Amino acid sequence: MTYKIMVLNTGSTSTKMAVYFDDKKVVQREFEHTKEFLEKYPYMADQLPMRQELADDFMREAVAEYGAFDAIVARGGILPPIHAGGYEINDVMVDYLLNVCAEEHASNVAACIAFELRRKYDIPHAYIYDGISTDELEPVARISGIPDMPRVSVTHCLNMRATAHRAASEMGRAYGDCTFIIAHLGGGISMSLHKKGLIVDVVGDDEGPFSPERAGGQQVIQLIKYLVRKNKTDMRDKLRVMRGDSGLFGYLGTSDARRVEQMIAAGDEKARLVYEAMALQIAKFIANLAASVCGKADAVILTGGLAHSKMLTDEIERRIGFIAPVKLYPGENEMESLAHGAYRILSGSERARVFRYDK
Numbered sequence: 001m002t003y004k005i006m007v008l009n010t011g012s013t014s015t016k017m018a019v020y021f022d023d024k025k026v027v028q029r030e031f032e033h034t035k036e037f038l039e040k041y042p043y044m045a046d047q048l049p050m051r052q053e054l055a056d057d058f059m060r061e062a063v064a065e066y067g068a069f070d071a072i073v074a075r076g077g078i079l080p081p082i083h084a085g086g087y088e089i090n091d092v093m094v095d096y097l098l099n100v101c102a103e104e105h106a107s108n109v110a111a112c113i114a115f116e117l118r119r120k121y122d123i124p125h126a127y128i129y130d131g132i133s134t135d136e137l138e139p140v141a142r143i144s145g146i147p148d149m150p151r152v153s154v155t156h157c158l159n160m161r162a163t164a165h166r167a168a169s170e171m172g173r174a175y176g177d178c179t180f181i182i183a184h185l186g187g188g189i190s191m192s193l194h195k196k197g198l199i200v201d202v203v204g205d206d207e208g209p210f211s212p213e214r215a216g217g218q219q220v221i222q223l224i225k226y227l228v229r230k231n232k233t234d235m236r237d238k239l240r241v242m243r244g245d246s247g248l249f250g251y252l253g254t255s256d257a258r259r260v261e262q263m264i265a266a267g268d269e270k271a272r273l274v275y276e277a278m279a280l281q282i283a284k285f286i287a288n289l290a291a292s293v294c295g296k297a298d299a300v301i302l303t304g305g306l307a308h309s310k311m312l313t314d315e316i317e318r319r320i321g322f323i324a325p326v327k328l329y330p331g332e333n334e335m336e337s338l339a340h341g342a343y344r345i346l347s348g349s350e351r352a353r354v355f356r357y358d359k
Ligand SMILES: Nc1ncnc2c1ncn2[C@@H]1O[C@H](COP(=O)(O)OP(=O)(O)OP(=O)(O)O)[C@@H](O)[C@H]1O
Pocket: 011, 156, 185, 186, 187, 188, 189, 212, 255, 256, 257, 258, 259, 304, 305, 306, 307, 308, 309, 310, 331, 332
């Protein structure tokens, strides 16, 4: 039997959908949303009807072409801490994402759309997989310094965990036997430490290096003073400082690293300084995770779109090559990772969990 799987990924600048038969991609479509276009939606939830309509159109065409689907799988949003792997999307999860979650993130609407498509097209299952709030931190990694504000794990878990499995398999080893430090270098940057099959420590996108469009970790007192000075009053304004308006974009007016490299090649010294600073910060936070395992890692893995950049990866490797061999897995493979997760659940090698939330 062949499983038909619809994949849905709502990103900050696009809505991507794909049809998979088992673990093979049949077709993918990407709907781009420009920054200017999205400006008219004050909150992420406001984008729901627009993205829902796009997804519905694609779903309708896909059902007409391929018949009924067995599952739809969506990128998980900012949920309370969850386990790695798959969860069945239920009304509790949708209610949390729409009405409880205070943090804006493009992936928050994916599960809501998938739940509705499941109902409308009578699809037996709707899942999220390796959601961004996957949290397997060791107790020692939870201690933040503020007793009633423990560290949480919010990362590009989907790509990093899939990449860790791929690297282990290419090394002829079981994932659970490897220790990897993984850096997802995308529009946002986050990192994770994989040990004995668990993600035991992380560097979140708001505590690590700055990235093409995000601020990364800051000197906290300076940040508080800055937000007050700039009169950033509501949560959305504050979050835009952290995610969207900062990083390469804030300094150089572009979040496209390829453009930044062209600027450097043309002799732009500011672009060179900022790009070098980003590489240095990435290297420092990789070393930060190395401390958690006393430097005993099997590999440092660089993934995400920026891992295509030789200028950047060479500079990172120059600084942290002493920790472990550096492996490159450029790109983000999110659609494939979602589809493969759903396929493993449908074919019985993994089980989907039930999402619960106690108010
Ligand atoms: N060949 C390349 N050389 C240098 N940089 C590249 C290359 N290809 C992509 N990038 C850069 O990678 C970054 C985007 O990475 P990616 O596509 O993984 O991020 P995203 O999906 O937009 O965001 P996120 O990963 O936070 O969800 C951009 O800065 C882009 O310019």
